[in-house]
Amino acid sequence: xxxxxxxxxxxxxxxxxxxxxxxxxxxxxxxxxxxxxxxxxxxxxxxxxxxxxxxxxxxxxxxxxxxxxxxxxxxxxxxxxxxxxxxxxxxxxxxxxxxxxxxxxxxxxxxxxxxxxxxxxxxxxxxxxxxxxxxxxxxxxxxxxxxxxxxxxxxxxxxxxxxxxxxxxxxxxxxxxxxxxxxxxxxxxxxxxxxxxxxxxxxxxxxxxxxxxxxxxxxxxxxxxxxxxxxxxxxxxxxxxxxxxxxxxxxxxxxxxxxxxxxxxxxxxxxxxxxxxxxxxxxxxxxxxxxxxxxxxxxxxxxxxxxxxxxxxxxxxxxxxxxxxxxxxxxxxxxxxxxxxxxxxxxxxxxxxxxxxxxxxxxxxxxxxxxxxxxxxxxxxxxxxxxxxxxxxxxxxxxxxxxxxxxxxxxxxxxxxxxxxxxxxxxxxxxxxxxxxxxxxxxxxxxxxxxxxxxxxxxxxxxxxxxxxxxxxxxxxxxxxxxxxxxxxxxxxxxxxxxxxxxxxxxxxxxxxxxxxxxxxxxxxxxxxxxxxxxxxxxxxxxxxxxxxxxxxxxxxxxxxxxxxxxxxxxxxxxxxxxxxxxxxxxxxxxxxxxx
Numbered sequence: 143x144x145x146x147x148x149x150x151x152x153x154x155x156x157x158x159x160x161x162x163x164x165x166x167x168x169x170x171x172x173x174x175x176x177x178x179x180x181x182x183x184x185x186x187x188x189x190x191x192x193x194x195x196x197x198x199x200x201x202x203x204x205x206x207x208x209x210x211x212x213x214x215x216x217x218x219x220x221x222x223x224x225x226x227x228x229x230x231x232x233x234x235x236x237x238x239x240x241x242x243x244x245x246x247x248x249x250x251x252x253x254x255x256x257x258x259x260x261x262x263x264x265x266x267x268x269x270x271x272x273x274x275x276x277x278x279x280x281x282x283x284x285x286x287x288x289x290x291x292x293x294x295x296x297x298x299x300x301x302x303x304x305x306x307x308x309x310x311x312x313x314x315x316x317x318x319x320x321x322x323x324x325x326x327x328x329x330x331x332x333x334x335x336x337x338x339x340x341x342x343x344x345x346x347x348x349x350x351x352x353x354x355x356x357x358x359x360x361x362x363x364x365x366x367x368x369x370x371x372x373x374x375x376x377x378x379x380x381x382x383x384x385x386x387x388x389x390x391x392x393x394x395x396x397x398x399x400x401x402x403x404x405x406x407x408x409x410x411x412x413x414x415x416x417x418x419x420x421x422x423x424x425x426x427x428x429x430x431x432x433x434x435x436x437x438x439x440x441x442x443x444x445x446x447x448x449x450x451x452x453x454x455x456x457x458x459x460x461x462x463x464x465x466x467x468x469x470x471x472x473x474x475x476x477x478x479x480x481x482x483x484x485x486x487x488x489x490x491x492x493x494x495x496x497x498x499x500x501x502x503x504x505x506x507x508x509x510x511x512x513x514x515x516x517x518x519x520x521x522x523x524x525x526x527x528x529x530x531x532x533x534x535x536x537x538x539x540x541x542x543x544x545x546x547x548x549x550x551x552x553x554x555x556x557x558x559x560x561x562x563x564x565x566x567x568x569x570x571x572x573x574x575x576x577x578x579x580x581x582x583x584x585x586x587x588x589x590x591x592x593x594x595x596x597x598x599x600x601x602x603x604x605x606x607x608x609x610x611x612x613x614x615x616x617x618x619x620x621x622x623x624x625x626x627x628x629x630x631x632x633x634x635x636x637x638x639x640x641x642x643x644x645x646x647x648x649x650x651x652x653x654x655x656x657x658x659x660x661x662x663x664x665x666x667x668x669x670x671x672x673x674x675x676x677x678x679x680x681x682x683x684x685x686x687x688x689x690x691x692x693x694x695x696x697x698x699x700x701x702x703x704x705x706x707x708x709x710x711x712x713x714x715x716x717x718x719x720x721x722x723x724x725x726x727x728x729x730x731x732x733x734x735x736x737x738x
Contacts, residue, residue, distance in 0.1 A: 197290045273306055274288070353496055353497070367385045384471045419442075429458065465505075591617060613652050617656050618658070670723065684717060
């Protein structure tokens with residue numbers, strides 16, 4: 143009897159030892175299996191297969207917690223046809239465990255009010271014993287539930303609880319790591335996409351900066367278009383490019399600029415409205431990317447003889463302006479038969495948008511320049527008419543003298559003076575025409591100061607003969623200088639006429655004083671009068687155009703013209719005024735050595 147008892151005990155021990163060894167091997171298998179995949183579905187399947195074996199359970203299910211929906215879900219259920227189970231946290235045995243974070247070991251499921259038999263009724267399976275434990279991560283937070291059903295050799299024990307808790311903790315850490323790894327992989331992909339997008343944006347910005355920098359240096363629309371085409375060819379790696387703009391008088395397109403990869407200019411031609419791919423782009427106001435142009439029904443073969451080539455791939459981007467449409471056209475993507483890709487289309491759209499803005503700005507600038515020129519021409523004409531008063535007065539006076547003078551020599555001298563005034567009027571006319579053409583020109587000559595200013599003073603006397611104004615001339619420098627005689631004469635006459643207007647009916651003095659500045663040898667022409675002085679109301683804006691004060695018939699251009707003439711010579715004009723003394727000083731720099 144004693145021997146049989148010892149033998150029976152030995153057998154039981156061997157069985158128990160075999161089970162424990164099997165558990166250890168199963169745990170080792172789980173560890174190895176958990177490191178063999180990062181796919182969550184495969185991971186759940188591996189875990190539950192091993193847990194069922196270790197726990198001697200008929201079925202095992204691992205539920206994961208969906209925080210956003212507050213649900214438990216499982217895609218793996220052994221020997222079940224259902225691939226996904228979902229339940230609210232708090233519902234059923236697993237839901238209760240997820241909500242409370244505690245172990246449930248139920249020897250008879252149908253005696254526990256938390257058990258929901260609906261699944262048994264649908265599947266025909268009979269649940270008896272249940273062991274359900276929370277899966278907690280390293281921070282103690284429940285991330286799911288591991289549940290075993292129907293242990294094969296009786297109810298689940300306390301040792302089973304400890305074992306399943308250990309397995310659940312190991313599974314929880316592995317699942318968390320898998321989620322973290324997958325999250326990092328997704329983030330890496332997202333970062334790579336963001337990196338590619340940033341690189342694309344940086345490339346676009348580089349192209350736009352290059353185009354904008356070139357446009358700032360472009361003197362006209364054609365150089366702007368050619369510079370943009372040149373940069374588009376490089377940025378989009380294609381063989382040829384062109385810009386077509388609608389004609390003002392029709393809807394036809396005309397090639398405004400065209401270039402190939404080597405920088406050679408391409409033929410310019412017109413495209414009738416609606417013809418070709420570019421015509422379609424204008425009509426529909428949509429981009430067009432064509433892999434094989436000849437197979438596209440919109441392609442116009444007749445344009446080949448005008449363009450001088452037959453394109454393979456074509457990319458056309460529409461441009462809209464205030465007065466019509468345009469097209470940026472790119473031909474033959476290099477290094478591929480697939481034509482232009484989506485990135486090319488985006489970049490071409492960016493370039494076309496920038497070019498559209500630059501063309502609009504260039505056209506608006508040209509319009510403003512024309513308007514400004516017309517305005518300036520009007521002001522120049524006003525100035526010329528204003529200044530013609532003096533030579534016309536002189537001519538009129540000397541013609542009267544000629545009519546009365548019998549001495550041939552004096553008649554000759556009077557006629558010469560009148561002719562020089564005619565020459566002055568002719569010079570004014572030439573200056574106005576030069577200004578209208580955008581030219582600025584000074585007729586700088588050697589001037590003998592003594593002879594020149596004596597003649598200017600004489601003309602001023604005759605101009606002011608009807609007024610009680612004494613004209614004086616003081617020449618501290620009687621040598622030579624270099625300036626535009628006609629312009630400086632106009633300045634002095636304008637100052638003299640302004641002085642006479644200021645003096646009014648009273649007797650007064652207007653003095654022309656010519657000297658040199660010691661520091662730089664600049665010529666100083668000071669015009670002084672003893673009138674009431676410059677009114678405070680206009681003192682700050684004295685040299686602005688159209689500024690006048692109480693002068694009947696005045697245009698407000700005299701001092702503005704004087705300032706412009708002085709500045710054209712590289713000098714300037716200043717004013718010092720108080721009641722009884724007003725002095726306008728014109729400063730003319732001395733030219734460098736070698737002047738004639």
